[in-house]
Amino acid sequence: MIAATVASAEEFVFSTPSDDRWFYPFNFNPGRRPVASCFGTAGMPGFNDRDGTVIIAWSTSSLIAPGQGPDAYDVTSIRLTMTNVPGAEWAIDLTPDAWYTFDLNQDGFINGDGIPRGEEGDTDGESDDEDPGRPIEVFGVGFGPVRDYATWIETSGYIGSDSTTDRxxxxxxxxxxxxxxxxxxxxDNVKGLHNEALGVTQFTPAPWAIGVPIGYVPGEQTTPFAIEFTIDLSASDGRVRRYVQEQLDGGRLFFYVTSLADTTMGGGQNEFPTVYMKESTDEGARPGELIVELGGGIPCDDVRKLTGRxxxxxxxxxxxxxxxxHDGRQVTVKVDGTPHVLDVSGRRARLRLRNQSGSHEVCLTDPDCGLCRDVECS
Structure with missing residues (x-):
């Protein structure tokens, strides 16, 4: 085990999750299934829009010391890899789909009237999806009011819509x-449920990552293939990065893998993403992998300016x-060669030195972006 803070970029690979669960109302063997399918039943009463889903978690405390406080985890990259079973036929889609590109009125057609949502003559409130397929999306995992971060495990009982009641x-x-x-x-972002207290009904969530299939040829795939996700740590003004920091501090990192891929009556698992769980013994099966990168500094492209007066x-x-x-991270500013380590708060890191006189050179040295300012103090 190493401390949370490292001097230079270092990767930590977690090759097997502690918990991987096909979170679906009709999974009667929770935490023990060898594969899990991701699909949607968007707009259908009694079912969650994101119906077949995966909750996956890794225990990180064996390699990254927990309990150091969230600010101690200088998270620079989070990558996940899931492995899809062979035989897949689903279309690749690398962009989010708006909630109104689904069959909202359950008439069996998407945009049956052929008129985009909101345009004159629109009768169904739907629009066509601009590209084929539905993306595989990663979100954060929220708990409550019954389950919690500390005690949930892959065999915990299912809570959610059950084909009769929207929950x-x-x-x-x-x-x-x-x-x-x-x-x-x-x-249930398509139906617009569960966020009424926040003034939100139907909406299109921006996923934290979209799965990118590697070497996948739909309809001709005879071998398992990887689906890679890179978490957007900057999303929501850095709150996604903070989520990761808090969970590393707790010792387990959770993600929700979903897709609103359409299903057809009598269709099989090859019509939508179907990934291996850690219980699979199939040839070529690999459990979900997590790679955490800590340290390595802040990219210079993210630095807007250095000021001095x-x-x-x-x-x-x-x-x-x-x-x-980069909220919560640290930078180093040198004044006449003397380093000062500063905490980043929001978009800024501030330095204040009293009782100064004469000429001074102020330089940002970590990250080393070649930024210096000459300052005169009278």
């Missing part, structure tokens, strides 16, 4: 609401970033 899932997939930072349920003998300097994705 929120617990655990549930979520994204952060713009502005408030509150967690929005995503399991002096007033009444107080030298002030700021490092300003493009967004808040």
């Amino acid at each position: 929120p899932r617990d655990p549930y997939p979520f994204v952060y609401q713009d502005g408030t930072g509150e967690r929005l349920h995503c399991e 002096c007033r009444n003998g107080t030298l002030k300097s700021k490092v300003v970033f493009q967004d808040e994705s």
Whole structure:
């Protein structure tokens, strides 16, 4: 086990999850199935829109020390890999699909009237999807009111819609609401349920990652293939990165893998993403893999500017970033060669030195982006 903070970029590979669960109302062998399918029943009463889903978690404490406080985890990259079974036929889609590109009125057609949503003559509130297929999306895992982060395991009982009643899932997939930072349920984003208290009904969530199939040829795939996800840590003004930091501090990192892939009566598992769980013994089967990268500094492209000025003998300097994705990290500013380690708060890291006089050189050295300022103090 190593400490949370590392001096340079280092990868930690977790090749087997601690928990992987096909979270589906008719999974009668929870936590023990060799494969799990991801599909949707968008708009259908009694079923969650995101019906066949995967909750996956890795125990990270064997390699990354927990309990150091979230700010101690300098997370620079999170990547997941799932492996799909052979024989897949589903179309590749690498972009999110708007909620109104589904069969909202359950007439068996998407945009049956042929008129985009909201345009004159629209009768069904639907629009055509611009590209074939449905993406495989990753979201955060929210808990409550019954389940919680500390005690949920892959064999915990199912909570959610059960074909007769619309119910929120617990655990549930979520994204952060713009502005408030509150967690929005995503399991029924097409029907628009479970977020009424936040003033949200139907909406299109921005996934934390979209799965990219590697070497996959639909309809001609005779071998298993990888689906790779890279988590957007900068999403929601850095709140996704904070989620990861908090979970590394707790010792388990959770993600929700979903798809709103359409299903057909009598169709098989090759019509939608179907991935191996850790219980599979099939040839070529691989459980979900997590790669965590810590350290390695902040990219210079993310640094907007370095400022420096002096007033009444107080030298002030700021490092300003493009967004808040580096909140909680640290940078180093040298004044005349003396280093000062600064905490990033939001989009800024601030330095203030009193009782200064004469000429000074202020340089940002970590990250080393070649930024310096000459400051005169009278």
